[in-house]
Amino acid sequence: MTERHQPRALRWALRCHPAAYRAEHEAELTAIYAEATEDAGSLGRLREALDIAGHGLRQRTGLGSGRTAGQILAQAAPLTVAVAAGSGVASLLWLFTPGIRTLPSSSLPGVLLLADQGLVPLIWLAALAAVWTGRWTVARTLVVPATLLRLADLPLLLLAHFDFHGIYTGAVLNLTVPLLTGALVLAAPKDLLGTSQPQRAAMTGTAALAVLLWGAQLLGDIYHAPALGGPRTTHTLWAGVLAITLLFTRRHRLPAAGLAVAVLPAALQTTVPLLHPLSPAGAGALLVVLLSGAVPFLRARATPPSAA
Amino acid sequence: MSDRPLQEPTLLLLTALADEPRHGYGLIQEIDAISQGRVRMRTGTLYGALDRLLQQGLIRVEREEVVDGRARKVYALAEAGRSALVAETERLRAVVAEAERRMATRRAFATGPKGALA
Numbered sequence: 001m002t003e004r005h006q007p008r009a010l011r012w013a014l015r016c017h018p019a020a021y022r023a024e025h026e027a028e029l030t031a032i033y034a035e036a037t038e039d040a041g042s043l044g045r046l047r048e049a050l051d052i053a054g055h056g057l058r059q060r061t062g063l064g065s066g067r068t069a070g071q072i073l074a075q076a077a078p079l080t081v082a083v084a085a086g087s088g089v090a091s092l093l094w095l096f097t098p099g100i101r102t103l104p105s106s107s108l109p110g111v112l113l114l115a116d117q118g119l120v121p122l123i124w125l126a127a128l129a130a131v132w133t134g135r136w137t138v139a140r141t142l143v144v145p146a147t148l149l150r151l152a153d154l155p156l157l158l159l160a161h162f163d164f165h166g167i168y169t170g171a172v173l174n175l176t177v178p179l180l181t182g183a184l185v186l187a188a189p190k191d192l193l194g195t196s197q198p199q200r201a202a203m204t205g206t207a208a209l210a211v212l213l214w215g216a217q218l219l220g221d222i223y224h225a226p227a228l229g230g231p232r233t234t235h236t237l238w239a240g241v242l243a244i245t246l247l248f249t250r251r252h253r254l255p256a257a258g259l260a261v262a263v264l265p266a267a268l269q270t271t272v273p274l275l276h277p278l279s280p281a282g283a284g285a286l287l288v289v290l291l292s293g294a295v296p297f298l299r300a301r302a303t304p305p306s307a308a
Numbered sequence: 309m310s311d312r313p314l315q316e317p318t319l320l321l322l323t324a325l326a327d328e329p330r331h332g333y334g335l336i337q338e339i340d341a342i343s344q345g346r347v348r349m350r351t352g353t354l355y356g357a358l359d360r361l362l363q364q365g366l367i368r369v370e371r372e373e374v375v376d377g378r379a380r381k382v383y384a385l386a387e388a389g390r391s392a393l394v395a396e397t398e399r400l401r402a403v404v405a406e407a408e409r410r411m412a413t414r415r416a417f418a419t420g421p422k423g424a425l426a
Contacts, residue, residue, distance in 0.1 A: 031379050032351045035333035051352035052355075066358070
C-alpha cells in the first residue's frame with residue numbers, strides 16, 4: 001500500500017508519529033493496519049486508526065510504554081480513576097445532604113449543574129468498576145463523557161452564579177482539573193494497563209483515601225469544624241498526600257510517582273485557591289510539597305556512587 | 309526484569325511467541341485466539357508493546373520479509389522473554405493450585421459427613 005493509496009484516517013494517524021520513527025516503521029504499520037481492517041467496517045477502521053494515532057502521539061511526547069513517563073502514567077491511570085470515583089462519592093454526599101448546597105435549583109443552569117454533579121460521579125464509579133474488572137476500553141470510553149460533562153460545569157457555573165468574586169481561579173481550575181484527570185487516564189499506554197490483585201488493593205486504598213479526604217474537606221467547609229482544623233486546613237490535605245508520596249519516589253519509584261501523578265489534580269484543585277490570593281495555609285502547603293519533591297534529589301546527590 | 313506479575317497484554321504477547329516466531333498481524337490473531345476473543349489488540353497498542361519488549365530484550369526481530377507487497381517483521385521470543393514467561397507461568401500455576409486446594413476444602417466442608425452436627 002503506497003502512501004497515495006493509504007486511507008485518509010491512516011495517513012492522518014501516521015502523521016502523528018515523529019518523522020524518523022515514521023520513516024522506519026510506516027511500511028510495517030501500514031501492513032498490519034491493512035490486514036487488521038480487511039473485513040472491518042468504517043467504525044472498525046476508525047478505531048484502528050485512532051489507536052495508531054495514540055501510539056504516534058505517545059512516541060512524540062515520550063509517553064510510550066518503553067519510557068519511564070509512560071510507565072508512571074500506567075501506574076497512575078487506575079489510581080486516577082480511583083481518586084475521581086472517590087471524589088464522586090463525596091460529590092454525591094454533597095448533593096444529597098440537605099441544606100448545604102449553595103447552587104440555586106430554581107434556575108435552568110442550576111438544575112443542569114445539579115444534574116451534572118449527580119451524573120459525573122456515577123460515570124466515574126462505572127469507570128472504576130470497569131477498571132476493576134479489567135475492561136480498560138470501557139473505562140477509557142467512559143472517561144470522555146465524564147470529562148466533557150465536567151467541562152460543561154464552567155458555562156453553567158457562569159450562568160448560575162451571580163457573585164463573580166473569585167470566579168477566575170475557579171474557572172481555570174474547572175477547565176484544567178477535568179482535562180488533566182481525563183488526560184492521565186487516556187494517555188496511559190494501553191499495553192501496560194491491566195488489573196492485578198496488588199493494583200486492585202491500591203485502587204481500593206486510594207478510593208477510600210479520596211472519600212475520606214474529600215469528606216473531611218466537605219465537613220470542614222460546611223461546619224468550619226475546629227476538630228478538623230477548619231476549611232483552610234482541610235484544603236491542604238491533598239497537598240499533604242502529594243508531599244508524602246513524593247518522599248517515597250526514590251525507594252519505590254514507579255508506584256510512588258504513579259500515586260503522586262494520580263493525586264495531582266485533586267492537590268491542584270484544593271491548593272490553588274489557597275495560593276490565589278495567597279494564604280498562610282497555601283504557602284505552607286506549597287513549601288511542604290516543594291521540599292518533599294526536592295528531598296529524593298538531594299538524597300540521590302548525597303549518596304556516594306559506590307553505595308548506589 | 310522485576311518480579312512483579314506481567315500485565316495481561318505482555319503475557320499474551322509472550323505466550324503467542326512461545327511456540328514459533330510470528331509477524332505483527334499474526335500476533336493480533338494469535339492473541340485473539342489465546343484469550344478466546346476477550347482481548348482484541350489493535351495495531352498501535354501492539355506496536356507500543358513490541359517497541360517496549362524489544363527495548364527490554366524480551367523479544368527480537370527474527371527476520372524482515374515482503375509478502376504480497378507488504379513489509380513484515382517477524383518477531384521471536386528472546387531468551388530473557390522465555391525466562392520471564394516461565395517465571396510467570398510458575399507463578400500462575402501456584403495461584404491456580406492454591407485456589408483449587410481451597411475450593412476443594414470448602415467443597416469437603418460443605419458436603420461433610422451427614423449428621424455430624426446432630
